[in-house]
Amino acid sequence: MKDLLFSWVERNRDWTLNVLEEYLKIPSVSATGEGIKEAQGFLLNLLNGLGFKTRLIETKGNSLVYAEFIVDETFKTILFYNHYDVQPAEPLDEWISPPFSLTERDGKLFARGASDNKGSLMARIAAIKAFIDEKVQPPVNVKFIIDGEEEIGSPNLSEAVENSKDLLKADLCIWENGSKDEEGRPEMILGCKGIVHAELKAEGGRQDIHSSLGTMIPNPSWRLVWALASLKDKDEKILIDGFYDEVIPLGDEEKEYIRHIPFDAEEKLKLYGLKEFILGLADKRLLLHHLSSPGLNICGLSSGYEGPGHKSIIPKEAWVKLDFRLVPDQKPEDILRRLRAHLDKHGFHDIKIENAGGYPPARTDVNHLFVRLVAEATKEVYGKDPIIYPWMAASGPMYLFTQRMPCVSAGVGNPESNIHSPNESIYIEDLFQGVRHIIQIMIRLRTTTD
Amino acid sequence: MKDLLFSWVERNRDWTLNVLEEYLKIPSVSATGEGIKEAQGFLLNLLNGLGFKTRLIETKGNSLVYAEFIVDETFKTILFYNHYDVQPAEPLDEWISPPFSLTERDGKLFARGASDNKGSLMARIAAIKAFIDEKVQPPVNVKFIIDGEEEIGSPNLSEAVENSKDLLKADLCIWENGSKDEEGRPEMILGCKGIVHAELKAEGGRQDIHSSLGTMIPNPSWRLVWALASLKDKDEKILIDGFYDEVIPLGDEEKEYIRHIPFDAEEKLKLYGLKEFILGLADKRLLLHHLSSPGLNICGLSSGYEGPGHKSIIPKEAWVKLDFRLVPDQKPEDILRRLRAHLDKHGFHDIKIENAGGYPPARTDVNHLFVRLVAEATKEVYGKDPIIYPWMAASGPMYLFTQRMPCVSAGVGNPESNIHSPNESIYIEDLFQGVRHIIQIMIRLRTTTD
Numbered sequence: 001m002k003d004l005l006f007s008w009v010e011r012n013r014d015w016t017l018n019v020l021e022e023y024l025k026i027p028s029v030s031a032t033g034e035g036i037k038e039a040q041g042f043l044l045n046l047l048n049g050l051g052f053k054t055r056l057i058e059t060k061g062n063s064l065v066y067a068e069f070i071v072d073e074t075f076k077t078i079l080f081y082n083h084y085d086v087q088p089a090e091p092l093d094e095w096i097s098p099p100f101s102l103t104e105r106d107g108k109l110f111a112r113g114a115s116d117n118k119g120s121l122m123a124r125i126a127a128i129k130a131f132i133d134e135k136v137q138p139p140v141n142v143k144f145i146i147d148g149e150e151e152i153g154s155p156n157l158s159e160a161v162e163n164s165k166d167l168l169k170a171d172l173c174i175w176e177n178g179s180k181d182e183e184g185r186p187e188m189i190l191g192c193k194g195i196v197h198a199e200l201k202a203e204g205g206r207q208d209i210h211s212s213l214g215t216m217i218p219n220p221s222w223r224l225v226w227a228l229a230s231l232k233d234k235d236e237k238i239l240i241d242g243f244y245d246e247v248i249p250l251g252d253e254e255k256e257y258i259r260h261i262p263f264d265a266e267e268k269l270k271l272y273g274l275k276e277f278i279l280g281l282a283d284k285r286l287l288l289h290h291l292s293s294p295g296l297n298i299c300g301l302s303s304g305y306e307g308p309g310h311k312s313i314i315p316k317e318a319w320v321k322l323d324f325r326l327v328p329d330q331k332p333e334d335i336l337r338r339l340r341a342h343l344d345k346h347g348f349h350d351i352k353i354e355n356a357g358g359y360p361p362a363r364t365d366v367n368h369l370f371v372r373l374v375a376e377a378t379k380e381v382y383g384k385d386p387i388i389y390p391w392m393a394a395s396g397p398m399y400l401f402t403q404r405m406p407c408v409s410a411g412v413g414n415p416e417s418n419i420h421s422p423n424e425s426i427y428i429e430d431l432f433q434g435v436r437h438i439i440q441i442m443i444r445l446r447t448t449t450d
Numbered sequence: 451m452k453d454l455l456f457s458w459v460e461r462n463r464d465w466t467l468n469v470l471e472e473y474l475k476i477p478s479v480s481a482t483g484e485g486i487k488e489a490q491g492f493l494l495n496l497l498n499g500l501g502f503k504t505r506l507i508e509t510k511g512n513s514l515v516y517a518e519f520i521v522d523e524t525f526k527t528i529l530f531y532n533h534y535d536v537q538p539a540e541p542l543d544e545w546i547s548p549p550f551s552l553t554e555r556d557g558k559l560f561a562r563g564a565s566d567n568k569g570s571l572m573a574r575i576a577a578i579k580a581f582i583d584e585k586v587q588p589p590v591n592v593k594f595i596i597d598g599e600e601e602i603g604s605p606n607l608s609e610a611v612e613n614s615k616d617l618l619k620a621d622l623c624i625w626e627n628g629s630k631d632e633e634g635r636p637e638m639i640l641g642c643k644g645i646v647h648a649e650l651k652a653e654g655g656r657q658d659i660h661s662s663l664g665t666m667i668p669n670p671s672w673r674l675v676w677a678l679a680s681l682k683d684k685d686e687k688i689l690i691d692g693f694y695d696e697v698i699p700l701g702d703e704e705k706e707y708i709r710h711i712p713f714d715a716e717e718k719l720k721l722y723g724l725k726e727f728i729l730g731l732a733d734k735r736l737l738l739h740h741l742s743s744p745g746l747n748i749c750g751l752s753s754g755y756e757g758p759g760h761k762s763i764i765p766k767e768a769w770v771k772l773d774f775r776l777v778p779d780q781k782p783e784d785i786l787r788r789l790r791a792h793l794d795k796h797g798f799h800d801i802k803i804e805n806a807g808g809y810p811p812a813r814t815d816v817n818h819l820f821v822r823l824v825a826e827a828t829k830e831v832y833g834k835d836p837i838i839y840p841w842m843a844a845s846g847p848m849y850l851f852t853q854r855m856p857c858v859s860a861g862v863g864n865p866e867s868n869i870h871s872p873n874e875s876i877y878i879e880d881l882f883q884g885v886r887h888i889i890q891i892m893i894r895l896r897t898t899t900d
Binding site: 193195197205212213214218219221222224226228232233276278286289291293295296306310311312315392394 | 643645647654655656657659660661662663664665666667668669671672674675676678679682683684686722723724726727728736737739740741743744745746747748749750751752753754755756759760761762763764765768770771773775797805842843844845
């Protein structure tokens, strides 16, 4: 069966490339709203044509495309999470070929969305078409949930998933995208950190005041600085009471996976133009700290006079944009409550918390049978053990799925895919390897009796 | 003699007003360079006509106007410091009458520079013309040094004064301007705080980096926050080693003068739209702290993303604009050296000090005979004891003069003069009282045998 299906992949390269080419022509930029309806129509049409039952899930924003191919109610079900929206293509003059026209060059396919996330979705659709064309009964039920607002933070996904709980029921979620590392090893990501965004604001007089009065009038910049310094010390320890209480220490398997993640400190320092990492660390202990620790980051600071030269004022206000990165089992609402309590406890009643929001971390049990099966399928297709990230340092709405089922990333990217940047691309061969990967995962999932 | 001279003031109101009107027509805005040469020519011509020896003192910027009227080498000499430049008149649409056209309204004279500083200079010139017209030998030698860059921070004054030491030799300096307070009491200011401007800068990667790496990559915003919090604590204590070492405690007379300065805490809070002052103080202790303490103020802070919404980055840099306010005998070079030592001692070698500069505080001995004489002359003309500020909280280049002689402010302003703002004005009667004030100071100075 596998050989037949894999040979389909070879025999139908043109079909796969042609459909991907049409899909990439649609400039479905969620930031501008362009091409959104067109992309929805394209996917509904394509998946309908393959025999899927499809529908749009309406939200306050761009609708989600839902499609299901139920083979047998007793079979396991895979849920593919993807998104049809893309980042804006700007700056356009840095593209070697037009962003919304698939161009082949040096064994690569260039276009906005080639990797993030249209190529990876195409691999999944092609995998299913292989079964259909070869009249092999798919060994699992398949569902697609295709987001139209991932690139603007999926503001309506949570509500849509909550309202479509039954529809989205499945045994395994394959996350939107994935990548090989620098040495061609496939990465498998099982979760991600959560995030809390918040702004802290300190207010002073009704306008800026001459700084000669600084020995009399409270300065909101100083208030903010003192409040911030009370939140995290120079050893990166977050000083909010109970902040670490819900952190579940990494299990031995998770630590073991992290130890296997390649990490070249020197190269990373060079890449970012840095002299050193935090805490004086530069080895696997840094990586372990990085992935296992929650964080508190300053994204932006502003107060008073920011022009050239000097202006002697007490600013009328000062604010900071923060983000917390959460690890299992920290929850945004706890963090925000504790932040407020901390500020009050330390005498910063005057400092307001504004524009706060976020979502929890996502974790898949690394010992889950399906995680092992996907890892085996990956090794079978790629010929290499996957690099397993118990979770990634970045944040995403994966928690909506990991709350209900194991979740594993898979995709056709590579470290030079330039996602979110000009000249986004994937390797042609990675696309077809990606198709085989999905076929193999489906086959593997059938063989389980879990 | 006094009566004759004072009657000259009344008989020559039109002359004084007409000359001031011509002078105020010149838009001598140092920020733009407009009208500078014209103002110089006007003053040289006017003072020459009165019998002064005049010259321009060249600098790298706008020349200073120097004029002297030496009556007798054995007489005491008064040096008047003034400036012929004015603040820009913008925003123009907020002026009720055109800024560069003297307009009389409700007993007031409106024009840019009416108070700061053309009106006060006019009072001084008219006082001397009284002696000349009435053929009364002036009882003191008179020198004028008239700055053309005061409104842009007098960047070349220090060098000019240093190069003209002998020319500017005098026994008493009368500072550029002065004001009555809300209850019509004349203020006398004997000095001012010094200032140090500096920017602190922390640098990170070569560009902003995704904030998910915040548990690995040092954040320059945090470095800056920690460095700032190490400089001053929540009790407003500046934590730099030796910072207070050169502070000379206030003398009993100085404290007594400060106790006599009117201070209405409630009214000030209302004015600025504040709930409270620093340190929980709201009485004369606050004023004493305010005037006697050096300060460290944040004028501006900037780092990373400052637009709307969230952007999850580790900023590539962070900086702060600081100003220190110095009291006698603190020196800018000591403060900057100690600041660097503090940062190094606390592990902030990475934080750079940039664009640093400043000047020392200015102090006149409150017990100096000439201070007493000016105070007496003031009471004689205004009928009220002056409010004496041992020094003011603001900073200025007065130290260039207090290093060599006692220095006392005098002028024709009032609390609603709107200096630096639209609709700048003085009361007509204050102008003539100002002329009499200068005449009386000159007469008083003659009577001393010091």
